[in-house]
Amino acid sequence: MKKSLICLVLGGIFLMASTISCKKDGNPAPPSIKLLTGADYTATGAIVAVGGKLRFGISASSTDANITNFVVKKIMPDGSVKVVLDSGLNSTGFSVNETFYQSIEDEARWTFQVMDKNRLFSTTAITLYKDPASAWGGIIEYPSIVMGFQNSTTYGQFLIPSAGKVYFADSATINQSLVDIITYYYVDVTPSPTFSSAGETGGGIVDYYPAIGQWTTHNYTKYDISVDTDPVPVSAFEACHNDSLLIVRYNDVWGKRKFKWANPGIVIPFLTSSGKKGLIHVISVENDPAGNITFAMKIQQ
């Protein structure tokens, strides 16, 4: 009897130790988000020509947990969704201006969503329409541009797309507000010819071109890296003489701050900080830090 009682007591302790747990209750508030209004911003119901600038002011805040995700997407009348921005952050709130460009869809519901660290969401939205009278815009075509890599003394590394001019670092500093494309040979485990811009200040570009660290203007050009899986045919590039292909093929959400492995044959969509979309067709590459890259380029006027 005594033996059984002792076993029972010890067994009870074992069970208690096995099942101890704590649970935290709470009912946190979701973050809030709103679109700023005023003459500077695109208002709901606006009708915008293809390629027209869409300017949104977004203000978001959270009291219980930091905001960690901000997503902008377009929902078409047929239910299809196109994400144009999906960004990570870690802040109690933010107030930003974002600029996008009207694409070819007739109607889109633009939704702006924030999520906090509790994974609670808030969303706001506006609906925009394409101007039915829109026409494709003109483009500037450069059949051949040669840019050098960081150790090249023959070819410059800084391009002003609107003028088609290439500069070395000294001259580029003077024209820094116009420089949108910079090339270097990425020296890493897998070295590669790379397109970048002065906006890549946190990355390796300052190692290759230290002067950029002193620039006051850092234009940020985004390169669409999704062409690795969905390539733009060279024939389409060559046949393009207005901005239709430039607008359609640039995928906002895959726009990154540099494009590595820019090898011959590839066509790279890009978007400059001034909102100009373009395409680069790489023709040839001399793979060396002192080498160069030859490409054709088309960019919106």
Add this chain to the structure above:
Amino acid sequence: MAVIRMSQPALLLNKITFYILRARISGRILMWITCMLALFPFSPVSAGGTIYGSVTGMPGNSPLAGAHIILEHQVKVAYTDKEGRYSLSGIAAGKIIIGVSYIGYKSVKKTVTIRDGIQLRVDFNLEINVLDSPEIEIREKKPDRASQDEPVRMEIISAQTISNTPGQSIVSVLDFISGVNLSSTMGIFANNTVVTLRGLSGNDQARTLVLLDDVPLNKADAGSVNWNLINRDNVERIEVIKGPGAAKYGSSAMGGVINIQTKRPTRLISGVGTVDYGTFNTAGFRYQLAGALNPEVTGKGFSYGLNGFYRRSDGYNPEIPQYLEKNDTFYVNNYLREASIGVKAGYQFNALNMAEVSANFFNDKRGRGVEIYEVDGAFERHDTWQANARYKGGKGPIRWNFLAYNQDEHFERLNENMKEAEYSLYLVKSNRIDRGASIDVVIPSGRAHVLTAGLDYQYGSVNGQDIYYTSTDLISNAGKMDTWAIFFQDEIGLLDKKLQFNLGLRMNTAVFHNGSFRIAYPSYAIQYLVDYQDSLFPRNQWFQIDPKISVQYRFTTQSRIYISVAQGFRAPNLDDLCRTGKISNGFKIANPALKPEVLDNFEAGTDLLLFKKLHVAASLYHSIGRNFMYYVSTGDSVNMGYKRTPVFMKQNISRVDITGFEFDLDIEPVKWLSVFANYTFNHSVISSFKTVDTIVDKDLNGKYLTDVPMNKASAGFTIKNKVVNLNILWKYTGERYINDVNELDPYLLTSKYPAYQTFGARIWHTFFNHLKTGINVDNIFDVRFIDDRLQQSPGRMITLEISATF
């Protein structure tokens, strides 16, 4: 010389074993078994009397393994087995004095009268030796005597050896044992330490079983072990059993078994408390307190135990500047904070029956060396609850053990990263449950046999989530595995136990079920994962039989030869069965149809005592691993949005051959000096590999296993005297291949990690028998070695330690 003849039980056993094994195992194993059975088919008939019995320790009456039994004025010596049993036969009739001694206990002598043909039972219950002075700290690095109890290569590390080793973690002690391969670049800051045995890859803990008080610590999820939760001060000893032990222990006992035994109450109150402070502002304390409420009453009463520790450190920055990529991530020190508390309570009903429950809680938080916005940066955290219940019973010569255990681990890893100006934050969260129960019965049969039979049940589950904060993604995986096993063992001791057979057989069956892989709120970045969802993976059941046969002959108490043939296996991990995700070179999908890996081991070894003081041990082994798991392509590819990458799946496709050799020697030339040295050689290669897609898959035929040094050695000496004690240790770890294909690592620009050697030292002195102060210098010459994640070791660590025992 004793007269020998063929015994009927031995013949019958031979036949049974033959038919059981023939059905399952390969021809090569059969050949070995047949040879051994042919060599040793005899049992003795000896003259004289026999003394047998057991040795236990007061007040808990726990069996004392390895106690030294000696008959005065006769050349008869024995050691107790794990159950504390011993037997001496062929004793000349007359009045004799039998004595027993055991470290930490008072030696006892009894006078008994022996008659020819009579079996006399003599039990001992030893009292604790209160003055556990430095003078009786013996055999710092020498293999424990109990290491020759069974025909296997087993080494035992005592509490004193652990205490006197300069390393800061329990695993650092294991690194000085031959055959052990330690992968723990970051030392005490590591949360993925792997200890493997016998030439198996140093990156997979699932192939070496780790037990804490007989409870498996390997988790069903990935086979990993959280070594950090073990309190050094609470460890009584560590048994390193080399070679497959699946016939007794089941899954993971492929390379061997590391069995850690914690301290048990021995007196009304006893304990040890330690505080330390050292490099990187590392500070902590450990304590162990235990007692038996009724110590003066032999064999009855409550006992209790309490132990715990706390440690914190500022850590160091493990990143190597030359390998840092240019991105925006902020590298900081990998701090640590950890704490543990454990309680134990037991009741001794009588000399043979006791019940005990224990519970332990461990919590840690280890920085991962990255901090951007989060206050604590990226980190890993464990909350681990352990609860065990055991009952040890016996009646007459029969013993039984019951064990039930539960380990509930809540794991979190917060990843914070900034790359290419994009910030990411997500939490990997896993709830891992491992529980089980086992019962075994030990029945001595006749004078020669000790039969063991048992049942074992194990349950493992994982419920994991990748919770993204910087995107909407929520990825979850889950799976469960139930394993049942039945096992038998026969220990046959012949010729006064000079000749010993161990036969074992374990039959396992397991079911993987309730497996799932799900995605919720997929963002644009992981759309490609959606197609791989599965709300219920197919069940997977497998069956595994593991035999073992080993035999040894002891020339003297410390000299023997042995041979062993054994099979080990390792069950597939839940992580491989039900988790899909990115890997370094592509994308892997779950394979719920995985089967166990199997390893056959053939081994021979010897121990010799030369010149009365030099102990030499050598083992030679060859292991053949079958169905080893490697990633191979499925022939498919997946569009990850920005690139197309091949799809890989782990499959049982390769054969591995390991040939190894271990050599140990130790000597105590004078009372105040002991010296040890050992060397390990391992040639571990993939001897067969099926390539599915010749373009995508790398051919691993003939490639060496990763993270296995071909050459490893260690040596050391201990000097003890009344002024100061000194322990100096050296170890050499040879080159190890970095990746499966044995190709150049693009960052390290070499295919192998460089060899390295380190020295460690500990100096200590004991005041008034109770207060010990010591200085530990680990890695004296500040050697920095690195791992495949390009992280470097902390280098030299100096620690000042003060401990009090009572």
